[in-house]
Amino acid sequence: MKIEKVKFDRLKMPLLSSFQTSFGTVTAREFVLVSVFGEGHVGYAECVAMDAPVYNEETIDSALHVAEQFIIPKLLETELDTPEDFSTIFSWIRKNNMAKSGIESAIWDLYAKQNGISLSKALGGNKEEIEVGVSIGIEPTVEGLLKKVEGFLEEGYKKIKIKIKPGVDVERVKAVRERFGYDIPLMADANSAYTLADLETLKQLDQYKLIMIEQPLAHDDIVDHSKLQRELETPICLDESIHSLEDARKAIELGSCKIINIKIGRVGGLTQAKKIHDLCQEKGIPVWCGGMLESGIGRAHNIAVASLSNFTIPGDTSASKKYWAEDIIEPDVVLSKPGIVTVPKEPGIGYKLRQDVVDKYLLSSKVY
Numbered sequence: 001m002k003i004e005k006v007k008f009d010r011l012k013m014p015l016l017s018s019f020q021t022s023f024g025t026v027t028a029r030e031f032v033l034v035s036v037f038g039e040g041h042v043g044y045a046e047c048v049a050m051d052a053p054v055y056n057e058e059t060i061d062s063a064l065h066v067a068e069q070f071i072i073p074k075l076l077e078t079e080l081d082t083p084e085d086f087s088t089i090f091s092w093i094r095k096n097n098m099a100k101s102g103i104e105s106a107i108w109d110l111y112a113k114q115n116g117i118s119l120s121k122a123l124g125g126n127k128e129e130i131e132v133g134v135s136i137g138i139e140p141t142v143e144g145l146l147k148k149v150e151g152f153l154e155e156g157y158k159k160i161k162i163k164i165k166p167g168v169d170v171e172r173v174k175a176v177r178e179r180f181g182y183d184i185p186l187m188a189d190a191n192s193a194y195t196l197a198d199l200e201t202l203k204q205l206d207q208y209k210l211i212m213i214e215q216p217l218a219h220d221d222i223v224d225h226s227k228l229q230r231e232l233e234t235p236i237c238l239d240e241s242i243h244s245l246e247d248a249r250k251a252i253e254l255g256s257c258k259i260i261n262i263k264i265g266r267v268g269g270l271t272q273a274k275k276i277h278d279l280c281q282e283k284g285i286p287v288w289c290g291g292m293l294e295s296g297i298g299r300a301h302n303i304a305v306a307s308l309s310n311f312t313i314p315g316d317t318s319a320s321k322k323y324w325a326e327d328i329i330e331p332d333v334v335l336s337k338p339g340i341v342t343v344p345k346e347p348g349i350g351y352k353l354r355q356d357v358v359d360k361y362l363l364s365s366k367v368y
């Protein structure tokens with residue numbers, strides 16, 4: 001595969017409703033749409049780095065810098081046999097996974113289009129539809145949270161994820177359980193807001209039978225998580241702590257988690273996501289696909305990767321209309337049935353780019 005040209009479009013799209021987590025509130029999503037050109041086709045992906053280093057060490061500007069200085073010049077002079085070659089060639093770059101993932105995922109889309117197969121098929125996916133869940137940010141009031149949960153349950157979402165932080169945790173989980181019962185698949189994401197000193201609070205959550213508690217402790221920890229998992233009945237799911245196949249191997253060996261949230265951007269691309277998926281399958285650790293408030297392009301990649309067999313838990317891959325007044329793809333990501341998204345069979349990501357909407361939210365463009 002020869003990459004003839006790379007294009008970065010920096011976009012800023014207003015979210016339909018703000019999204020609060022333990023580390024801040026997002027009201028608009030700034031991101032980079034990546035296009036890679038080769039043999040008459042265009043591959044698309046999204047660099048999901050945020051505009052501040054709050055989720056991981058990257059920002060949009062750091063990702064652009066690493067891509068421009070260290071990835072693109074080498075990429076444009078290299079013949080790739082397969083998309084997997086990318087992570088081998090650029091394995092020398094420490095972390096900066098979202099910088100790598102944005103380009104690597106676009107190359108996967110290009111490869112699938114050049115070979116006339118869906119991205120799902122190119123990755124080895126075996127599902128024609130995926131069950132999806134929804135992630136709800138920290139709401140100002142309990143009633144506001146319950147109203148959101150009710151709405152998403154009515155749409156048939158197969159997993160409800162609520163955000164928690166110290167002081168906004170047990171009461172919220174209790175309220176959801178009391179209003180909607182114990183049959184709804186409910187989880188909580190703490191985004192590293194707790195420490196082992198909060199053990200008693202976290203143990204209180206056990207009584208509410210969450211399907212998991214995501215990333216309760218530090219973003220770069222697997223040791224304290226293994227101590228915590230021994231104290232909790234609730235399965236711990238790791239998100240921010242898992243940046244690589246090695247992180248996953250160590251966390252599983254230490255018993256730091258019983259579930260892993262795979263995010264393509266966080267782990268450096270689709271090749272690494274597949275490797276982590278395969279390791280988890282071998283070790284009996286179920287995985288699911290987390291979200292980074294993506295536009296439809298990033299969402300399309302999440303749908304493809306979630307079609308792999310060990311993605312057995314519904315991901316945060318909600319419909320476009322949860323986030324955007326208008327998305328940059330057509331058709332929008334929609335629920336084909338309650339809580340279900342159909343995996344496209346068309347070549348590549350299976351969604352077309354809506355250039356008119358890209359132009360509307362475009363901050364800057366650069367071609368390499």
Ligand SMILES: O=C(O)CCC(=O)C1=CC=C[C@@H](O)[C@@H]1C(=O)O
Pocket residue numbers: 021055134135189191239290291292293294316317318
């Ligand atoms: O994209 C979605 O719907 C899920 C968004 C979401 O939950 C998150 C996005 C980005 C960082 C975090 O705040 C959080 C997560 O940890 O999964």
Ligand SMILES: [Mg+2]
Pocket residue numbers: 189191214215239240261290
């Ligand atoms: Mg998370």
